């Protein structure tokens with residue numbers, strides 16, 4: 656069999672990181688990324704990019720923890736390298752605060768982030784409406800720079816990238832041996848997945864360079880995440896809403912909620928509003944499927960449905976998708992050598 660041809664559909668953080676893991680796991684593969692949008696026009700560009708996991712109710716916790724750990728370890732190494740600034744990866748410390756003590760005081764990811772501990776009384780004094788809090792250090796991706804960095808790595812390994820809207824994965828069966836579906840919310844239409852739904856998120860990106868620590872309300876709805884150049888203020892979670900237009904009333908509400916956590920934000924300048932649709936599911940769809948029509952087969956690997964936590968687990972799920980691609984290629988090789996006998 657000649658160099659296996661692999662197409663990755665989608666150029667958000669999931670598609671680009673999956674393409675990179677495939678080139679690492681299968682250096683003899685010829686990898687192509689096909690996407691109707693690239694950075695800065697993907698959901699991944701809107702995200703805050705904080706490594707604080709979202710929980711997928713349909714996925715075992717030990718699997719989610721493994722995905723998070725692999726992602727954290729990978730990005731921690733980048734943050735400690737000369738690549739950090741270009742990749743937009745940095746460590747950030749801060750607080751997650753609660754109005755009452757949560758049922759689960761130790762989240763499953765508490766021993767993956769750095770220095771996780773309960774907040775001291777002195778720290779809690781900064782948040783008079785809150786009774787309990789956790790302090791830790793985690794990583795943050797500045798999303799557009801990270802996507803550009805991934806693209807640069809892919810180009811350096813010879814990966815081709817084309818702007819193309821795929822109407823049906825089957826249309827790729829003549830050109831490619833394996834197709835990887837990383838279409839995010841686009842998979843709703845592309846593969847008709849009714850279990851996939853949008854959770855609309857609106858955020859503000861502001862200039863407030865004095866804000867150095869992250870602050871997250873324990874319900875996950877209000878947050879202040881400082882990046883290298885701008886601070887992300889959030890947010891909203893609106894299930895089944897497909898509208899990508901910013902709502903001015905919501906902008907004011909987000910700004911007010913964030914100012915009540917960090918009053919100095921009243922001085923924030925240059926407010927930009929962004930909206931994205933989280934590709935949400937009970938569990939990430941990370942599996943093989945063999946499509947077949949008229950005696951032809953097309954092995955597909957799905958890797959989509961990362962909801963509110965795509966950045967937090969992207970490297971872990973990309974590695975698993977690359978392993979599934981290797982399985983597909985091994986199966987193709989063994990069936991082509993059987994056919995020659």
Ligand code: FAD
Nearest residue numbers: 665666667669691692699705821839841856931965966967
């Ligand atoms: P996308 O970025 O949407 O990429 C999908 C790609 O597929 C796009 O390139 C699209 O053009 C392409 N595509 C779709 N359909 C087709 C088709 N038919 N043909 C060709 N191409 C197609 N996660 C975190 O971990 N931490 C955070 O702090 C965080 N904050 C967030 C804040 C907000 C406001 C939002 C909206 C999300 C946030 N997320 C966060 C979640 C994160 O953004 C997503 O989980 C992640 O971006 C999903 O990546 P993706 O590559 O699957 O999707």
